[in-house]
Amino acid sequence: MTTPKLRRLVQLLARLPGVGEKTAQRYVLYLLAADPSIARDLGEELSRLHETIRPCDECGNLAEADGQSPLLCQVCRDDRRDPALLCVVGRVQDLLAIERTGTMRGRYFVLGKLLSPLDGVGPESLPIPRLKQKIARDGVRELIVATPPSVDGEATALLLKRELDGVGIPLTRIASGVPHGGDLEFADPITMGRALSGRQRL
Amino acid sequence: MRAQHVSALSVRSFRNIAQADVSLGPRFNVVSGDNGQGKTSLLEAVYVALTSRSFRATKIEESIAFGATQALVRARIDSDDGARWQSVGLRRGGRDLRLDDKRPRSSSEFATRAPVVVFHPGEISLSAGSGAERRRLLDRVALFSSPSAGDELARYTRAVRSRQAALESRGAGSSDLGEWEELSAVHGARVVEARRRALAALAEVAQSTFGELLPEVRFDLVYSATAPSDVADFASELRRSRSIDVRRGSASIGPHRDDLRLELGGKASRRTASQGQHRAIVLSLKMAELAAVGALSSLRPVLLLDDVSSELDRARSTALFSLLSRASGQVLLSTTRPEIIETTGDRVDFVVRAGAISPL
Ligand SMILES: Nc1ncnc2c1ncn2[C@@H]1O[C@H](COP(=O)(O)OP(=O)(O)OP(=O)(O)O)[C@@H](O)[C@H]1O
Ligand SMILES: [Mg+2]
Ligand SMILES: [Zn+2]
Numbered sequence: 282m283t284t285p286k287l288r289r290l291v292q293l294l295a296r297l298p299g300v301g302e303k304t305a306q307r308y309v310l311y312l313l314a315a316d317p318s319i320a321r322d323l324g325e326e327l328s329r330l331h332e333t334i335r336p337c338d339e340c341g342n343l344a345e346a347d348g349q350s351p352l353l354c355q356v357c358r359d360d361r362r363d364p365a366l367l368c369v370v371g372r373v374q375d376l377l378a379i380e381r382t383g384t385m386r387g388r389y390f391v392l393g394k395l396l397s398p399l400d401g402v403g404p405e406s407l408p409i410p411r412l413k414q415k416i417a418r419d420g421v422r423e424l425i426v427a428t429p430p431s432v433d434g435e436a437t438a439l440l441l442k443r444e445l446d447g448v449g450i451p452l453t454r455i456a457s458g459v460p461h462g463g464d465l466e467f468a469d470p471i472t473m474g475r476a477l478s479g480r481q482r483l
Numbered sequence: 484m485r486a487q488h489v490s491a492l493s494v495r496s497f498r499n500i501a502q503a504d505v506s507l508g509p510r511f512n513v514v515s516g517d518n519g520q521g522k523t524s525l526l527e528a529v530y531v532a533l534t535s536r537s538f539r540a541t542k543i544e545e546s547i548a549f550g551a552t553q554a555l556v557r558a559r560i561d562s563d564d565g566a567r568w569q570s571v572g573l574r575r576g577g578r579d580l581r582l583d584d585k586r587p588r589s590s591s592e593f594a595t596r597a598p599v600v601v602f603h604p605g606e607i608s609l610s611a612g613s614g615a616e617r618r619r620l621l622d623r624v625a626l627f628s629s630p631s632a633g634d635e636l637a638r639y640t641r642a643v644r645s646r647q648a649a650l651e652s653r654g655a656g657s658s659d660l661g662e663w664e665e666l667s668a669v670h671g672a673r674v675v676e677a678r679r680r681a682l683a684a685l686a687e688v689a690q691s692t693f694g695e696l697l698p699e700v701r702f703d704l705v706y707s708a709t710a711p712s713d714v715a716d717f718a719s720e721l722r723r724s725r726s727i728d729v730r731r732g733s734a735s736i737g738p739h740r741d742d743l744r745l746e747l748g749g750k751a752s753r754r755t756a757s758q759g760q761h762r763a764i765v766l767s768l769k770m771a772e773l774a775a776v777g778a779l780s781s782l783r784p785v786l787l788l789d790d791v792s793s794e795l796d797r798a799r800s801t802a803l804f805s806l807l808s809r810a811s812g813q814v815l816l817s818t819t820r821p822e823i824i825e826t827t828g829d830r831v832d833f834v835v836r837a838g839a840i841s842p843l
Pocket of ligand 3: 337339342353354355356357
């Protein structure tokens with residue numbers, strides 16, 4: 282029953298995390314059977330995804346492009362947030378996990394990577410100069426290091442501690458309580474909230 | 484000690500076993516067959532289902548059947564609390580572990596639910612070989628004596644390899660070396676502590692067993708550490724050895740280089756022991772593993788004895804039978820000569836032919 286185009290679409294969908302060939306085929310058959318506007322809207326949004334959603338110029342969080350410069354995310358635009366409290370995370374997923382707790386009243390800085398020499402990531406690949414600038418510019422008074430509790434996350438936290446030693450602001454580390462070696466992304470909001478409120482001086 | 488045993492085993496595309504579904508007895512299970520038919524493979528399948536590791540392949544993917552892309556082993560475990568399943572799916576580049584269809588929190592949690600001890604011919608290297616087998620023995624027992632031991636070892640290994648990668652790609656002046664050295668020292672020191680506790684759990688039975696076999700010579704087990712036990716000293720010694728380690732290709736100190744020194748009459752036995760002494764040492768260590776894992780888990784370990792065969796090797800057979808007589812739980816043993824196996828109590832026999840397993 283499949284045609285080259287259908288096979289290609291199945292293969293493309295099957296590249297998504299957690300989606301296998303079978304599921305991909307289910308999606309395609311569903312889209313064919315359902316109202317055509319569903320497929321059309323999905324396709325339009327997907328084709329514009331990379332133009333509309335881009336990293337926030339301030340913090341690296343996801344932001345929606347609106348033609349203005351600098352491009353700012355919801356968190357950076359929210360003036361009820363305390364700019365003096367800055368939370369450093371490894372990936373956008375981790376930021377979203379912390380946001381889900383609803384208890385973070387400061388702002389974020391997304392590193393984008395963790396120190397990982399085995400994957401060719403050394404200190405020079407981390408945006409530390411930009412982080413230092415942001416700390417100075419925003420008058421940051423506490424830096425929460427919320428890199429994951431993996432070995433790479435711990436090494437990155439230690440590196441930040443050394444790099445920011447002269448900056449003169451306290452660094453705190455989220456309490457371990459999130460699954461050891463695990464992903465912050467998969468921690469439930471209650472555990473994550475506890476890790477945040479139980480943070481300790483690094 | 485609570486009893487438990489593997490009551491059913493299901494194997495797909497594992498080594499030369501394309502498909503097998505077997506019911507096992509709670510006591511002795513004798514697997515016979517000619518050379519190369521799949522006896523070791525069946526025991527290996529049980530070991531993989533209980534621990535997610537192999538006792539003979541260094542890369543677990545090697546045990547996926549030639550031509551297949553994945554393998555699956557499932558074991559049903561019966562105890563007083565009822566029956567449960569644990570399974571391991573193998574793919575190239577990954578393992579998929581399940582405890583009753585749920586992912587375990589860690590591979591250590593998986594490997595400690597149904598303790599298993601294996602005794603196979605290659606294990607003479609426990610006494611005569613390099614330190615790798617002896618470190619593995621300590622690390623296996625440590626999973627039961629220190630719940631975080633598996634995690635600490637994984638963290639240590641990642642940290643010390645990251646340091647080496649940084650050293651080799653960016654040189655001895657790389658700015659992150661201090662971070663990796665601190666983490667290597669923190670986790671490495673915990674690995675050593677866990678191993679020392681494991682050794683404490685092993686030493687007494689190992690010595691008393693050896694004393695029964697060869698009473699005239701004293702047997703000692705000593706943990707020989709290459710790094711200082713103080714974390715700060717450990718880290719500074721790593722720092723000092725950077726330029727040597729770049730050339731060596733690995734860290735010159737740390738638990739990956741430590742050894743469990745075995746001494747006969749105060750002298751290292753590895754190069755000087757006689758064949759009979761080596762065999763007595765191996766048997767003593769295996770008896771100790773069985774006792775330690777049983778005591779620490781409060782569960783009766785499953786015992787796998789591979790290749791209880793040759794008349795040529797009488798000494799080894801005698802040793803195996805003495806192990807047999809002391810194992811009070813489930814035993815799976817493989818042999819080319821089922822008639823030489825003397826067992827008392829429940830016994831089930833199987834024959835393996837070209838990867839097909841059938842009850843006798
Ligand atoms: N990944 C694999 N896929 C298929 N066959 C394999 C694989 N690895 C090994 N074999 C083959 O499986 C067969 C059975 O091996 P196994 O070691 O289980 O035999 P055995 O019955 O224990 O023999 P012996 O009595 O000589 O120890 C051998 O012919 C071996 O070459
Ligand atoms: Mg064999
Ligand atoms: Zn932002």
